Amino acid sequence: MMNxxxxxxxxxxxxxxxxxxxxxxxxxxxxxxxVIVGIMVLLTLALMLLPFIPGLRSIPRLLPVHRLIWRDYYRRR
Known part of the structure; x- marks a missing residue:
């Protein structure tokens, strides 16, 4: 069953x-x-709808973690 x-x-x-x-x-x-399947459905929907939720979609602008991750890449260009 588990392969x-x-x-x-x-x-x-x-x-x-x-x-x-x-x-x-x-x-x-x-x-x-x-109950657990319901929780997983809710978490999946929240993750799928993340770009459309106004407060959550602006988190990358407020916390620029991506700049720390990609700084070496942009430094070389």
């Missing part, structure tokens, strides 16, 4: 779901699967 190759523990994207099962509010719920 494991070598020493790898399985599918890498499964940690996103299995992470929530370790947190105390969710590890005791009877319907934890439904």
């Amino acid at each position: 494991e190759t070598g020493n790898y523990p399985g599918q890498s994207w499964l940690w996103l779901f299995s992470f929530w099962y370790q947190i105390p509010p969710f590890n005791g719920l009877a319907n934890a699967d439904l």
Whole structure:
């Protein structure tokens, strides 16, 4: 089911779901699967809609971290 190759523990994207099962509010719920899938859907929608959310899309302008990352590249040009 997992298509494991070598020493790898399985599918890498499964940690996103299995992470929530370790947190105390969710590890005791009877319907934890439904709640965690709902959380993941909300987080996915938030990430997809990030460019359209006015307060969040201006964060790169307010915190110019990209300038620190790309400064060597632009220094050489």
